[in-house]
Amino acid sequence: MRFVAGNAQNIGARPQQQDAFGFSDPGDPKFVSHAGFLGVVADGMGGLTHGSEASRSAVHAFLAAYKRKSAGESIPKALTRCLGEANLGVDRIAKTVPAAEEVGTTLVAAVLHDHTLYWISVGDSRVYLLRGNTVTQLTADHVYARELNRQAAEGKISLREALNHPERSSLTSYLGQTELVHVDKNVRPLEVKSDDCVMLCTDGFYRALTEEELVAGFRKVPQMACDTLLGQALAKNRKQQDNLTVIALKRLTRSRFPRRLKLGLTAVAMLLIIVGGGAGYLIGRHFAPTSAGKPSPGKPDQTASPTPPQQPTPGPQPSQQNASQPENPSAAIKSSQNSTKTDRKKNDHATAGGSTKEPAQTQHAPKQHTTHAGQQQSTQQAPPTTPDAGEPEDKTIIFSQPKQKSDQQNSDQQGKPSSGQPAATPPAKPTTPAAPSQPNTQDKKDTPTPPGNDDQTGPPPAPPKDNPPLSHPNTALLISNTYIQGARTCHL
Amino acid sequence: MPFVTNFVSRTGGREINEDYCGFLELGEAACWVVADGLGGYQGGEAAARIAVQAALDSFKTNPKLSTDALHSHLEAAQQAVLQAQKAQSRLSTMRTTIVVLITDSRHALWGHVGDSRLYCFENGRIVFCTSDHSVVQAMVEARELSPDQIRHNEDRNRLLRCLGNAEGELRPTILPHPRILPHGTSFLLCTDGFWENITESEMEVDFTKAEAPGQWLAWMTDRVMEHVNEESDNYTAIVATLNSTPASDAPSLSRSPKVAKAQPKTPTGSLLRSALSIVLATSVTVLWAATWFCPSRKGERSFQIQAATSVGAQNAEI
Numbered sequence: 001m002r003f004v005a006g007n008a009q010n011i012g013a014r015p016q017q018q019d020a021f022g023f024s025d026p027g028d029p030k031f032v033s034h035a036g037f038l039g040v041v042a043d044g045m046g047g048l049t050h051g052s053e054a055s056r057s058a059v060h061a062f063l064a065a066y067k068r069k070s071a072g073e074s075i076p077k078a079l080t081r082c083l084g085e086a087n088l089g090v091d092r093i094a095k096t097v098p099a100a101e102e103v104g105t106t107l108v109a110a111v112l113h114d115h116t117l118y119w120i121s122v123g124d125s126r127v128y129l130l131r132g133n134t135v136t137q138l139t140a141d142h143v144y145a146r147e148l149n150r151q152a153a154e155g156k157i158s159l160r161e162a163l164n165h166p167e168r169s170s171l172t173s174y175l176g177q178t179e180l181v182h183v184d185k186n187v188r189p190l191e192v193k194s195d196d197c198v199m200l201c202t203d204g205f206y207r208a209l210t211e212e213e214l215v216a217g218f219r220k221v222p223q224m225a226c227d228t229l230l231g232q233a234l235a236k237n238r239k240q241q242d243n244l245t246v247i248a249l250k251r252l253t254r255s256r257f258p259r260r261l262k263l264g265l266t267a268v269a270m271l272l273i274i275v276g277g278g279a280g281y282l283i284g285r286h287f288a289p290t291s292a293g294k295p296s297p298g299k300p301d302q303t304a305s306p307t308p309p310q311q312p313t314p315g316p317q318p319s320q321q322n323a324s325q326p327e328n329p330s331a332a333i334k335s336s337q338n339s340t341k342t343d344r345k346k347n348d349h350a351t352a353g354g355s356t357k358e359p360a361q362t363q364h365a366p367k368q369h370t371t372h373a374g375q376q377q378s379t380q381q382a383p384p385t386t387p388d389a390g391e392p393e394d395k396t397i398i399f400s401q402p403k404q405k406s407d408q409q410n411s412d413q414q415g416k417p418s419s420g421q422p423a424a425t426p427p428a429k430p431t432t433p434a435a436p437s438q439p440n441t442q443d444k445k446d447t448p449t450p451p452g453n454d455d456q457t458g459p460p461p462a463p464p465k466d467n468p469p470l471s472h473p474n475t476a477l478l479i480s481n482t483y484i485q486g487a488r489t490c491h492l
Numbered sequence: 493m494p495f496v497t498n499f500v501s502r503t504g505g506r507e508i509n510e511d512y513c514g515f516l517e518l519g520e521a522a523c524w525v526v527a528d529g530l531g532g533y534q535g536g537e538a539a540a541r542i543a544v545q546a547a548l549d550s551f552k553t554n555p556k557l558s559t560d561a562l563h564s565h566l567e568a569a570q571q572a573v574l575q576a577q578k579a580q581s582r583l584s585t586m587r588t589t590i591v592v593l594i595t596d597s598r599h600a601l602w603g604h605v606g607d608s609r610l611y612c613f614e615n616g617r618i619v620f621c622t623s624d625h626s627v628v629q630a631m632v633e634a635r636e637l638s639p640d641q642i643r644h645n646e647d648r649n650r651l652l653r654c655l656g657n658a659e660g661e662l663r664p665t666i667l668p669h670p671r672i673l674p675h676g677t678s679f680l681l682c683t684d685g686f687w688e689n690i691t692e693s694e695m696e697v698d699f700t701k702a703e704a705p706g707q708w709l710a711w712m713t714d715r716v717m718e719h720v721n722e723e724s725d726n727y728t729a730i731v732a733t734l735n736s737t738p739a740s741d742a743p744s745l746s747r748s749p750k751v752a753k754a755q756p757k758t759p760t761g762s763l764l765r766s767a768l769s770i771v772l773a774t775s776v777t778v779l780w781a782a783t784w785f786c787p788s789r790k791g792e793r794s795f796q797i798q799a800a801t802s803v804g805a806q807n808a809e810i
Contacts, residue, residue, distance in 0.1 A: 186700040280781025
């Protein structure tokens with residue numbers, strides 16, 4: 001099973017990057033076979049550096065906890081466990097700051113495994129599934145608006161009141177609460193098709209784009225999709241633009257075409273070569289000058305036939321190898337040579353690797369990762385020199401700078417397999433690239449304000465009654481709105 | 493009773509709820525009805541209520557599972573609405589859509605008039621959806637619109653058929669044969685105010701989130717409520733789920749072979765590439781072998797590769 005991932009991050013118009021993200025190790029076949037491929041995104045909130053600290057520690061703790069998943073533990077169970085551990089970590093941070101200050105983080109995590117998808121979410125970050133021309137939001141935001149909508153539908157408050165409530169976007173559930181109020185997850189696997197793409201993002205990203213724009217800006221290669229969409233979001237130059245983070249996960253089909261077909265094709269190729277060799281031999285015989293050929297015309301079949309199959313074979317063999325194992329060695333070489341190229345290249349290599357046989361993958365994947373890790377190390381020195389969020393206007397600087405950050409994280413995650421100690425390294429690294437962010441300036445973040453009401457503590461969706469009476473749900477005796485009636489006409 | 497029923501019916505952004513739903517269980521047999529009324533001065537509300545009650549009354553007298561029986565229920569609803577129209581002049585313009593589902597717990601039949609819908613789910617996947625009797629749906633069938641353009645289209649409220657037309661005969665769409673109900677079957681009957689505000693894939697997604705049918709409906713209703721504003725239509729939905737052993741992992745297991753089979757279809761490009769390379773390899777071999785067996789002066793072999801294929805070469809050699 002192979003996966004491709006993409007990521008893009010930007011600080012927006014904020015002084016600090018409080019979003020964080022990470023991936024599980026896709027290069028460990030044993031782990032991947034039962035745990036699939038995990039992507040995590042978190043959006044922290046809190047003053048000073050607490051927001052970024054919270055989101056990073058949540059991602060870190062979640063990845064570390066998922067690393068410990070055993071084959072016996074089901075993915076949804078593991079996700080719930082990891083979320084609990086991440087919450088403990090954030091809660092610990094929250095307890096170090098004064099009680100008046102709200103520290104917390106949202107978190108979304110999604111796991112691709114075989115053709116299924118599992119996700120878990122707390123807060124208002126989202127998971128989208130992109131399939132063809134449709135985008136489906138999988139998670140429900142844990143915002144006060146949901147509670148208000150429900151109250152309005154039940155007639156407890158007026159619809160206008162609900163729609164204009166100032167606290168609509170307040171979070172009702174987030175990591176950092178001692179007990180999680182709402183958790184959004186699927187209890188049954190959601191089937192994913194081969195071209196489906198799973199996208200995890202923070203509110204800064206999805207608030208900047210409509211669903212139509214999401215579909216329009218989507219690209220097949222996840223990294224390209226993330227880059228284009230982030231570019232589109234930034235191009236809007238929204239005031240007060242929150243931090244933006246988006247990651248995309250995609251499953252690659254095990255092989256470009258099934259092994260049986262490959263074998264069949266090879267056999268056909270061999271046959272064609274033998275037949276072709278024979279035909280060539282006959283042609284050669286036919287056009288040969290009669291005087292030159294010592295063997296009599298009747299016998300050549302016996303004397304010459306053993307030779308053609310022997311001699312033609314060394315020729316065609318190399319070409320046949322190329323046909324059946326495309327770019328096996330070349331992909332690795334290219335990736336090491338072109339390591340300075342863009343992420344797009346990286347993905348190309350990843351897809352190229354996907355078409356190779358499995359044993360080859362495990363060897364090549366680390367190669368790719370190491371080269372990228374190496375590249376990142378060299379670029380790593382650059383970010384601190386560029387001022388963080390110095391000129392929010394300058395798109396190129398901002399765009400590239402957090403991208404380096406994200407690349408570091410990505411490579412750090414992916415670099416694990418090559419390091420040989422996957423268990424210890426992964427979680428520690430995602431936090432390091434965060435270091436350049438400045439520990440100053442009060443954060444202006446406004447979105448995740450604390451819950452303003454106690455009502456949200458109830459169970460998420462109140463299931464309707466099982467055996468309702470046949471009475472009319474709403475029997476008002478008022479004369480109905482004629483404007484509405486006019487809207488529905490019936491012709492025959 | 494082998495079915496669990498949950499329902500929701502709300503005004504949306506309106507003053508009055510003109511939707512109506514009801515269901516009746518008679519041992520193994522059961523019937524669910526959803527109607528969406530239209531027509532001024534309480535007409536819509538009355539039409540929907542009268543139609544649902546008449547259909548359920550008809551089912552009570554004849555709970556058999558057959559297309560004829562189902563047709564008679566719909567006809568009963570039609571007659572009841574027509575009678576009520578005659579009885580009260582202010583209700584004379586009232587109309588209603590209707591969708592009826594009947595089952596004997598092993599098979600099910602459904603029929604509808606108008607744009608209220610029935611979705612049939614198996615293990616959380618939509619396997620059937622009724623086709624609306626509306627102008628927009630007709631345009632989709634004429635390929636003037638794509639199916640995803642139905643929602644929020646200007647003309648979506650223009651119906652081609654409904655209950656309550658005195659002169660026109662009732663032309664319901666009824667499933668021709670009863671459908672066998674495997675484990676994990678559930679039905680969603682809903683009015684346009686509901687299905688307009690939730691996509692089919694969102695219905696399927698919410699199914700994977702729900703531990704119980706009631707929760708499933710609640711998740712879906714949450715999505716609908718997100719779109720509710722002061723202009724919104726009433727929304728009504730019934731979820732009827734066949735009570736069976738929890739089939740938690742069934743969808744993935746049953747689907748996996750299909751997905752595996754579907755894979756060969758996609759990489760046509762790489763197939764073409766390998767086929768091309770085989771052809772190339774073969775032709776190279778043919779040419780190479782041809783030269784090899786042309787016994788002639790070594791220096792001219794390369795020339796003869798080309799020459800051997802042309803007729804002129806023969807003359808030259810001779």
